[in-house]
Amino acid sequence: MIWVNAILQGILLGGLYALFAAGLSLMFGVMRFVNLAHGDFIIVAAYLTLGVCETLGVNPFLSVLLIVPVMGAAGYGLQRFLFNRVLGQDILPPVLVTFGLSIIIQNVLLDHYGANGKKVTVGALDTASVNIGGDLAIGSLPALTFLAAVTIISLIWFIFYRTSIGRILRATADDAEIVGLMGANNAHTFAIATMLATAVVAIAGGLFAMRTNFDPSAGPIRLLFAFESVIIGGMGSLWGTLAGGIALGIAQTVGGQIDPRFQLLAGHLIFLIILAVRPRGLFSRRMS
Amino acid sequence: MTSMAPAILARLQNLSAGRPFWKALIGLLALVALAVGPLYLGRSEMRLLVEIFSYLALAQMWNLLAGYAGIISVGQQAYVGAGGYIFFSLAMLAGVPVLLAIPLAGLIVMVIAIPTGWLAFRLTGAYFAIGSWVIAEVFSIIAGQVTVLGGGSGISLPTSIVKSISASATGREMLLYWIALGLAAASVLLVWALMRSRWGLALTAIRDSEIASETVGVQTYRTRFIVYVLVAGFTAVVAAFIFLQKLRISPEAAFSINDWTAFVIFIVVIGGVGTIEGPFLGVVVFFLLRDTLADLGTWNFIIMGTVAIAVMLIDKRGIWGALRARGMPSVFPTNRVLDMEQE
Numbered sequence: 175m176i177w178v179n180a181i182l183q184g185i186l187l188g189g190l191y192a193l194f195a196a197g198l199s200l201m202f203g204v205m206r207f208v209n210l211a212h213g214d215f216i217i218v219a220a221y222l223t224l225g226v227c228e229t230l231g232v233n234p235f236l237s238v239l240l241i242v243p244v245m246g247a248a249g250y251g252l253q254r255f256l257f258n259r260v261l262g263q264d265i266l267p268p269v270l271v272t273f274g275l276s277i278i279i280q281n282v283l284l285d286h287y288g289a290n291g292k293k294v295t296v297g298a299l300d301t302a303s304v305n306i307g308g309d310l311a312i313g314s315l316p317a318l319t320f321l322a323a324v325t326i327i328s329l330i331w332f333i334f335y336r337t338s339i340g341r342i343l344r345a346t347a348d349d350a351e352i353v354g355l356m357g358a359n360n361a362h363t364f365a366i367a368t369m370l371a372t373a374v375v376a377i378a379g380g381l382f383a384m385r386t387n388f389d390p391s392a393g394p395i396r397l398l399f400a401f402e403s404v405i406i407g408g409m410g411s412l413w414g415t416l417a418g419g420i421a422l423g424i425a426q427t428v429g430g431q432i433d434p435r436f437q438l439l440a441g442h443l444i445f446l447i448i449l450a451v452r453p454r455g456l457f458s459r460r461m462s
Numbered sequence: 463m464t465s466m467a468p469a470i471l472a473r474l475q476n477l478s479a480g481r482p483f484w485k486a487l488i489g490l491l492a493l494v495a496l497a498v499g500p501l502y503l504g505r506s507e508m509r510l511l512v513e514i515f516s517y518l519a520l521a522q523m524w525n526l527l528a529g530y531a532g533i534i535s536v537g538q539q540a541y542v543g544a545g546g547y548i549f550f551s552l553a554m555l556a557g558v559p560v561l562l563a564i565p566l567a568g569l570i571v572m573v574i575a576i577p578t579g580w581l582a583f584r585l586t587g588a589y590f591a592i593g594s595w596v597i598a599e600v601f602s603i604i605a606g607q608v609t610v611l612g613g614g615s616g617i618s619l620p621t622s623i624v625k626s627i628s629a630s631a632t633g634r635e636m637l638l639y640w641i642a643l644g645l646a647a648a649s650v651l652l653v654w655a656l657m658r659s660r661w662g663l664a665l666t667a668i669r670d671s672e673i674a675s676e677t678v679g680v681q682t683y684r685t686r687f688i689v690y691v692l693v694a695g696f697t698a699v700v701a702a703f704i705f706l707q708k709l710r711i712s713p714e715a716a717f718s719i720n721d722w723t724a725f726v727i728f729i730v731v732i733g734g735v736g737t738i739e740g741p742f743l744g745v746v747v748f749f750l751l752r753d754t755l756a757d758l759g760t761w762n763f764i765i766m767g768t769v770a771i772a773v774m775l776i777d778k779r780g781i782w783g784a785l786r787a788r789g790m791p792s793v794f795p796t797n798r799v800l801d802m803e804q805e
Contacts, residue, residue, distance in 0.1 A: 202589075206587070207588075208587070208588030208589060208591070208592065210536070210588075210591065210592070256771075256775075259775060260774055260775070264778075265534060265587045265588050266528060266534055266735065266774075266778070267774045267778055268588065269534050269536070269588050269591050270727065270731055270770055270771070270774050271770075271771050271774050271775075273536060273724070273727070273770075274766075274767040274768070274770040274771040274774075275767065275771065276767075277720075277724055277763050277764075277766070277767040278763070278764050278767040278768060278771075280763075281760040281761070281763040281764045281767070282760075282764060284760050285759075285760040285761070285764075394595070394719070395599075397592065397595075398592065398595060398596055398599060401589070401592045401593075401596070402596065405585070405589070405593075435607065438599075438603060439600065439603045439604075442596055442599060442600045442603070443600075445596060446581055446596075446600070449581050449584050449585070449593070450581060450584075453584040453585075
């Protein structure tokens with residue numbers, strides 16, 4: 175039964191990882207841009223959620239909803255005024271700019287908040303769980319996070335496949351140059367993609383802050399989890415990313431059940447095994 | 463590259479040499495002046511130079527990877543840590559003499575880099591960068607599980623091993639200084655010799671256009687892979703030396719992304735990616751900044767990150783690249799010029 179429980183918890187954890195991964199996958203899909211500060215953006219969202227909760231005294235979930243437009247707008251501006259300037263054939267500038275940004279964010283947070291771990295409390299929901307028969311119980315917050323992941327991935331799917339901006343995003347993913355010739359403004363389209371990605375990061379970071387302790391240096395490992403989910407699931411596949419997150423989550427919880435020291439290593443090993451035997455991921459498919 | 467027309471190749475081989483005799487003489491004099499450094503340098507200056515030499519060697523290696531082979535890694539701390547840990551294992555557990563253990567650590571890490579490189583090479587571009595980071599994480603976790611080497615809290619090198627290099631403290635400091643100088647000089651010569659060889663021509667071709675170089679017969683995958691493994695090995699040799707000098711190793715110190723990758727990238731980028739001269743300038747800028755900003759703590763990092771971003775936005779060729787574009791002659795010429803007079 176403990177193994178069933180470990181797998182169940184892993185699936186729910188995978189929801190959070192899929193939320194981490196969605197933004198990374200989205201930006202890569204549309205403009206082949208990889209943001210090495212992605213994990214640090216998640217931590218920024220976590221601190222923002224905490225900040226809004228504390229200063230306005232509002233419910234954490236409301237606080238997350240409040241920071242979504244803020245993060246989205248920041249993402250739009252960042253892409254428009256910084257990232258767009260280093261997009262191109264040479265991958266060194268985008269990697270270095272986002273790596274530099276990652277170091278800046280970590281140290282600004284450290285300077286401002288200190289190195290101590292923080293957490294957003296959600297009252298009774300912190301420990302609430304639902305018994306689903308036998309010895310099995312699922313935490314309400316993890317379940318809610320998983321639900322949020324499925325909802326948001328459905329929403330991204332809807333935006334990409336059922337709206338006109340989604341059509342432009344998909345076309346830009348296929349060939350940005352041609353779409354530019356057709357009269358679309360690539361700089362704006364790229365910024366929209368990053369705006370969507372950072373809006374998702376806001377929700378991911380907010381939910382993460384309610385679940386776990388975080389500190390200024392907690393970003394990079396979240397970037398790695400997001401990246402591993404994307405690669406395990408298969409690049410360019412939205413639902414594959416959810417599957418990848420779940421696979422990573424299960425590997426970690428089952429690994430942790432075997433030996434707590436094995437938790438992180440088990441996750442990395444699943445990623446490396448997939449890379450070795452199925453480098454295109456479990457559900458590889460182009461986003462279009 | 464075997465199918466490249468020999469005539470064109472021969473003409474391309476004509477490297478822009480400038481005045482090789484005078485340059486070689488000045489270079490040799492500078493090297494001699496540094497080699498006799500222990501005669502006139504104080505203890506703290508020697509220590510600083512040892513650190514500068516180590517960083518110059520690491521920077522030359524990252525530059526060979528990124529600037530010449532087009533492989534952007536943010537996970538080179540994997541090979542720094544592996545080199546340090548394998549050196550400690552060889553010296554402490556296997557009883558290998560220290561001066562033999564340093565190159566041996568490099569060889570072993572080259573063997574390790576073959577399967578890890580094979581995995582990492584399945585990813586391209588920026589995803590390769592994150593993949594290399596994952597590999598460094600895995601190495602770090604594994605190193606933390608090795609209880610005979612202190613597990614997560616690390617271990618110190620026993621005094622008996624330290625004393626085996628030289629009985630006196632002064633003797634040790636001089637020897638460490640010479641090794642550091644030797645490693646820095648070797649890293650520069652390695653990159654220079656490599657770039658002036660057929661391999662260098664192949665690497666330049668790959669960097670400029672992977673598809674075009676493949677069509678003229680360059681084996682792009684193999685060439686890059688060999689460079690990756692070579693860089694891993696040399697990085698590990700430098701790392702073995704660094705941890706011999708530090709006398710203590712822990713997973714946190716050995717696999718630090720800030721110390722072994724962020725700083726190294728900063729040095730290469732500010733100095734000039736894809737030039738041998740760049741890391742020289744970069745290392746000077748880095749140590750000047752570090753020593754003047756030391757009191758600022760976190761702001762030290764914030765300023766360095768901002769400077770790196772600014773370089774990418776203003777002129778991604780770095781200081782040396784910008785100087786070259788304004789007519790500065792090359793010190794270590796590796797670029798090929800088509801010699802029209804041979805017609």
